[in-house]
Amino acid sequence: MFYSLNREGADQAVIDTLVKEVDDVLQGQQPTYETYKQQKFAEACLYESLRLFPSVPRNMKQCVQDDVLPDGTRIYAGEWFTWSSYVMGRSELVWGEDAKEYKPSRWLGTEKPSQGKFSSFHAGPRVCIGQQFATIEALTMIAMILSKFRVELVEPNKLPAYGVSVTLPMLDGLPIRVHRRSDVKEE
Structure with a gap:
């Protein structure tokens, strides 16, 4: 996410909106489940x-019973099925x-896409049981970092x-420079 926000050509309004939300929600306090x-x-x-950089970019499963994919493709019991969340996210x-x-x-003002469309946490009975925890953990870290610091890429024009x-x-890794925000007072 920090790559996407800070790469060359990134929309500065996105990071500004994100930092403003963090400031408005936290109001100088530590993040909580409510925030x-x-x-x-x-x-x-x-x-x-x-969507663009899924943690698990491809996956494979064995079909346990005959099935039909949303596009009409038939898969039969015993066959292996593979897909790429990385490719699907750019399709x-x-x-x-x-x-x-x-x-x-x-992602705003609409329902979350189906697991078939956004498969970064997999889908169906094998969906990631840690999805909510991972989301909470990531949003907590985002809030903690952006409430006090500004991040800049060392090489904003280089795709890692x-x-x-x-x-x-x-x-x-992702070489970055971290700067203390000048508009935030130290406690």
């Missing part, structure tokens, strides 16, 4: 990041012409290199 529920724009930023057929753009607004793994690790 997490108010961070709608932060959640939109997080989910938009997960214009799934997300529209702006699929490759980082656009948190697509990713490794081949079950998850989507950045090979060299």
Whole structure:
């Protein structure tokens, strides 16, 4: 998410809106479960990041009974089925012409997309049981960081290199500079 917010060409209004929400919700206090529920724009930023950079970029399952996918494709018991959340998150057929753009607004004012469309936490009976915890944890960290600091990428015009793994690790991490916000008083 911090890459998407701070890369070259990123919309500064998005980070400004996110920081304002953090300030308005926390009001100088520590994040709580109640404040997490108010961070709608932060959640939109997080989910938009997960749409483009899912933690688990591809998956595979074995079909236990005959089934039909939403597009009409038949899968038979015993067959293996694979999909890529990474590819689906960038698909214009799934997300529209702006699929490759980082656009948190697509998550606001609408219902969450189906698990079939947004599969970053998988779908159906195998959906990630830690989804809500992971979301709370991420929004807490976002609030804690942005309430006191400003983050800038060391190389804002460089797309991080990713490794081949079950998850989507950045090979060299995400080199950043962290600056204390001048508009926040220290306690």
